[in-house]
Structures are given as C-alpha cells and as structure tokens.
Amino acid sequence: MFRPLSRLPALAALVSIAALACAPAAPSPTSAPAAPTATSALKPAASPGASPSPAASPSPAASPAAKPAAQAAGPAVKVRYGLPTAPPSITTVGVYYALENGYFKDEGLDVEVTPYPGATTAVRALLSREAEIVLTGGDTAFLAQSSGAPIKIISSPVAKGTDVVVAAKSVASLKDLAGKRWAISTPNDTSHVAAKLLAERNGVDPNQIEFLAVGGPPDRARALISGRVDVSSMTILILKPILDAIDTGDVKVLTSLATEFPDLPLAYNITRDDIVKDQPQMLPRFLKAEIKGYRWAQQNPDQAATVAEKYIREVEHTLMARGMKGMSDLNVYGLDGGMTLEGIDNTQKLLVDLGALRRTVKPEEVATVDFVQQAVKDLGPVSK
Numbered sequence: 204m205f206r207p208l209s210r211l212p213a214l215a216a217l218v219s220i221a222a223l224a225c226a227p228a229a230p231s232p233t234s235a236p237a238a239p240t241a242t243s244a245l246k247p248a249a250s251p252g253a254s255p256s257p258a259a260s261p262s263p264a265a266s267p268a269a270k271p272a273a274q275a276a277g278p279a280v281k282v283r284y285g286l287p288t289a290p291p292s293i294t295t296v297g298v299y300y301a302l303e304n305g306y307f308k309d310e311g312l313d314v315e316v317t318p319y320p321g322a323t324t325a326v327r328a329l330l331s332r333e334a335e336i337v338l339t340g341g342d343t344a345f346l347a348q349s350s351g352a353p354i355k356i357i358s359s360p361v362a363k364g365t366d367v368v369v370a371a372k373s374v375a376s377l378k379d380l381a382g383k384r385w386a387i388s389t390p391n392d393t394s395h396v397a398a399k400l401l402a403e404r405n406g407v408d409p410n411q412i413e414f415l416a417v418g419g420p421p422d423r424a425r426a427l428i429s430g431r432v433d434v435s436s437m438t439i440l441i442l443k444p445i446l447d448a449i450d451t452g453d454v455k456v457l458t459s460l461a462t463e464f465p466d467l468p469l470a471y472n473i474t475r476d477d478i479v480k481d482q483p484q485m486l487p488r489f490l491k492a493e494i495k496g497y498r499w500a501q502q503n504p505d506q507a508a509t510v511a512e513k514y515i516r517e518v519e520h521t522l523m524a525r526g527m528k529g530m531s532d533l534n535v536y537g538l539d540g541g542m543t544l545e546g547i548d549n550t551q552k553l554l555v556d557l558g559a560l561r562r563t564v565k566p567e568e569v570a571t572v573d574f575v576q577q578a579v580k581d582l583g584p585v586s587k
Contacts, residue, residue: 277311279308279311279312279313280311280312280313280482280485280488281312281313281315282307282312282313282314282315282335282336282485282489283314283315283317283333283334283335283336284298284314284315284316284317284334284335284336284337284338284489285316285317285318285319285325285328285329285333285334285336285337285338286298286316286317286318286319286325286337286338287319287321287322287324287325287337287338287339287340287343287470288318288319288320288321289318289319289320290318290514290515290516291318291511291514291515292515293438293440293441293511293515293523293526293527293530294361294365294438294440294469294470294530295318295338295361295470296510296511296514296515297360297361297493297496297497297500297536298314298316298338298360298493298496299316299496299510299511299513299514300496300497300499300500300507300510301314301492301493301495301496301497302314302316302496303510303513304495304496304499306491306492306493306495306496307489307492307493309492310488310489310491310492311488312485312488312489312492314489314492317333317334319337322339322340322343323343325337325338325339326339326343326347326352326354326473329354329473329474329475330352330353330354330475332475335474335475335478335482335485336357336472336473336474336478336486336489337472337473337474338360338470338471338472339470339471339473340469340470340471341364341467341468341469341470341471341550341554342393342554342559342560344356344471344473344569345550345551345554345560345569346559346560347473348564348568348569349560349561349562349564353475353476353477354473354474354475354476354569355473355474355475355476355479355569355570355571356471356472356473356542356547356569356570356571357471357472357473357474357479357486357490357570357571357574357575358471358472358490358493358494358537358540358541358542358574358575358578359468359470359471359472359537359540359541359542360470360471360472360493360494360497360536360537360541361468361469361470361535361536361537361541362468362469362535362536362537362541362542363460363461363464363465363467363468363469363533363534363535364459364460364461364464364467364468364469364535365438365440365459365460365461365469365530365533365535366394366436366437366438366459366460367436367437367438367439367456367457367458367459367460368401368434368435368436368456368457368458368459368460369427369434369435369436369437369439369445369449369454369455369456369457370383370427370433370434370435370454370455370457371427371430371433371434371453371454372452372453372454372455373433374433374434374455374457376405376457377401377402377404377405377407377457377458378405378406378407380402380405380407380411380412380434381407381408381411381412382411382412382413383412383413383433383434384412384413384414384415384431384432384433384434385398385412385413385414385415385432385433385434385435386415386417386422386423386426386427386431386432386434386435387414387415387416387417387423387435388416388417388418388419388423389416390414390416391558393557393558393559394436395414396556396557396558396559397436397460397463397464397557398412398414398436399412400556400557401458401463404463415431415432417431417432417435420437420438420439420442421442421444423435423437424437424439424442424444424445425444427445427448427454428444428445428448428453428454434457436460439456439529440525440526440527440529440530441518441522441523441525441526443522446522446525459533461533461534461535464553466546466549466550466553467550467553467554467557468537468541468542468550469535471542472490472493474486479571483574486574487573487574487575487577487578487581488578490540490574490575490577490578491577491578491581491582494537494538494539494540494575494578494579494582495582497536497537497538498536498538498582498585500527500530500531500536501531501536501538504524504527504528504530504531505524505527505528507527508520508523508524508526508527511523511527538585539575539579539584539585540572540575540576540578540579541575542570542572542575543572544566544567544570544572545566547566547569547570548563548566551563551564551566551569
C-alpha cells in the first residue's frame with residue numbers, strides 16, 4: 204500500500220526535487236539510456252503445467268479489439284512508467300493488467316515499468332527524465348505542482364481511497380465514537396485529520412476521542428484485535444488478521460473512505476509538461492490501454508489476482524482473489540479515467556480541509572483532461 208504524504212515533510216522533499224525543473228534540459232526521453240527493465244526482472248518464468256496467463260485467455264467480454272493498422276506499422280513507442288511502491292502493492296499493481304493482456308502492445312507502445320520506493324522518488328524520476336509517466340499519491344501531484352514542478356495530472360487509475368474504518372464489535376457506528384480509542388499512524392497526518400472530520404460529520408467532538416499513534420496498518424490491526432484500541436482506518440484488502448477477525452465477528456467495517464470522501468483519489472497518473480507538448484499522440488494511447496486493463500480487472504478479479512501474484516509475492520491466491528474482489532466492490536478504479544476538472548477542484552478543496560494542501564489553483568494549471576477524454580471516447584464510456 205502507499206499513502207499520501209503528510210503536508211510538511213512532503214513540501215520539504217518536493218521543493219528540493221522541483222529544482223530539477225530549473226536545471227539544464229537532459230537528453231530527450233527517446234535518446235536517454237534505458238532504465239533497468241523492472242517488468243522482466245519481476246516476472247517469474249512460467250512453471251510447467253501452470254495455468255495460462257490472463258494475457259493468453261482474457262474473458263470474451265474483455266477481449267481486446269483488433270489492432271488498428273496505423274498502430275501496427277512501425278516500431279513501438281517506448282514508454283517508461285514508474286510506480287510509487289517497490290514492490291508493487293495491491294493498489295499500485297494495476298498497470299500490469301494492461302501489460303499482461305497485451306493492451307499496450309495493441310496501441311503500438313513498449314511499456315517498461317519501474318517500481319520506486321515512494322511517491323517522492325517516483326516524482327523525482329519523472330522530473331529527471333527517467334520516466335515519462337508515473338503513478339503517485341493523491342496529494343503528491345498537487346504538492347509537486349505547487350513547488351514549481353512542471354507536471355500535469357492526466358488520469359486517476361485508482362480514483363477513490365481504499366481505506367475502511369474498522370472497529371471492535373462494541374462500537375455501534377460512527378456516532379458512537381465519544382470516549383473511544385482510535386489508532387492512527389502519526390499525529391496530524393492526513394488519516395488523523397480525516398478521522399476528526401468523520402467524527403464531526405457524525406456529531407462527535409474529536410476532543411472526546413483518544414487518538415493513539417500506533418504506526419502502520421499491521422500495527423494498528425494488532426492493536427485493534429488485541430483490544431488496545433477500539434477503532435482505526437486502514438486498507439484491509441489482503442490484511443489477513445483483520446479479515447479473519449471480521450469473519451469471526453470480532454471486528455466490523457463501519458464505512459469506507461471511498462464512501463465518505465468520494466473526491467479524494469488514491470492515485471493519479473502524472474507526466475511532465477514537455478511530454479504533454481511533444482508526445483500528444485502517445486498519452487491517449489497509453490491511457491486507453493491502461494483503462495482497458497482496469498476494466499478487465501473489474502470484471503475478472505480472480506484473473507487479476509493471478510496477474511498480481513507475479514509481482515506481489517507471498518500472498519496466497521485465495522487471499523489475493525478476495526482482495527481483488529474487494530477492489531471491485533469498493534468501485535475505486537477509474538474506469539472512465541477517474542478525473543474531471545470539477546473533480547480536481549473538489550479534491551484540492553478537500554485536501555485544504557485535511558491540511559495536506561495550503562491553497563488551491565485553477566484545475567487547468569495542474570491537470571489536463573484532453574488525453575483521458577480521447578481515450579474514453581475511443582473505448583466508449585462505462586455504463587452507469
């Protein structure tokens with residue numbers, strides 16, 4: 204999993220890397236040395252007798268259309284794509300759905316995926332011309348732009364948060380939070396502020412909640428299961444201890460952040476301004492293939508789990524399949540690209556409320572919807 208950065212550390216990191224934008228121009232992406240191919244490094248060889256990959260047998264409903272003749276001719280366009288987690292997590296593995304199914308190849312693209320250890324590192328790779336497109340946290344893109352980085356948001360593959368609010372069975376609802384102990388990661392981070400907003404929305408004074416800084420999701424899960432705290436929020440998709448506790452009735456899900464904060468995306472795709480200017484034909488083709496991959500995963504969570512297991516190790520198939528079904532049930536994928544200019548504006552306002560952003564800017568300054576609109580036009584929108 205990856206999380207949005209808390210505001211002050213993020214600003215410090217992104218101000219320093221935004222200086223890359225003012226440095227002399229590096230060689231163009233087409234002439235830069237190729238980065239190590241993370242896709243081939245991570246992909247294990249097929250074992251004898253293994254089931255065919257989803258690339259070999261996608262469901263009929265999700266089978267790719269015939270390759271356009273114009274895209275079949277000539278060499279494939281190289282695109283280097285960066286992830287904000289290394290290795291990929293269940294929320295960042297989605298690019299491989301299109302890669303494994305051959306959707307990028309159908310669009311005349313040779314996509315190389317590199318996982319980076321953190322959203323800030325991924326943004327640094329983009330600005331230093333080691334990547335053409337990167338996936339990054341929902342607030343990181345705005346922080347980078349406000350720090351002077353020449354970037355644009357082009358889509359939101361995971362358009363809503365995947366955290367849920369989980370609580371002991373003694374907690375009836377969010378209206379029952381007064382006097383309860385809520386496990387957070389660190390004081391005043393985005394999840395802490397979101398918890399306070401949730402309390403206020405449900406008529407509870409946040410000062411009546413005891414917030415305890417416990418650490419990451421596994422630590423918070425242990426604290427909840429052991430009775431040290433009464434409630435917390437986390438992504439539980441493949442967090443087996445919490446899922447087991449839910450199955451036994453000791454823990455329950457009160458709500459999801461996707462429900463409570465629908466304008467707060469988990470992740471954006473971002474690119475540089477020079478890519479927007481110089482490679483306008485590549486971007487909608489990339490987004491078209493990627494969106495097709497997410498639509499396939501939405502319809503085929505069990506097969507998506509098989510793809511994910513190649514890159515997320517030591518998770519049994521049953522658990523991964525449950526997690527992928529959870530992603531589908533949460534409706535967090537950006538099946539039509541996941542963003543509009545109105546949505547970008549609403550997200551900024553919410554991030555200001557959460558303390559993750561100081562001010563808003565015009566949506567057109569930080570995002571462009573032209574490429575995702577073209578991709579969705581070519582694919583056809585998902586019926587609502």
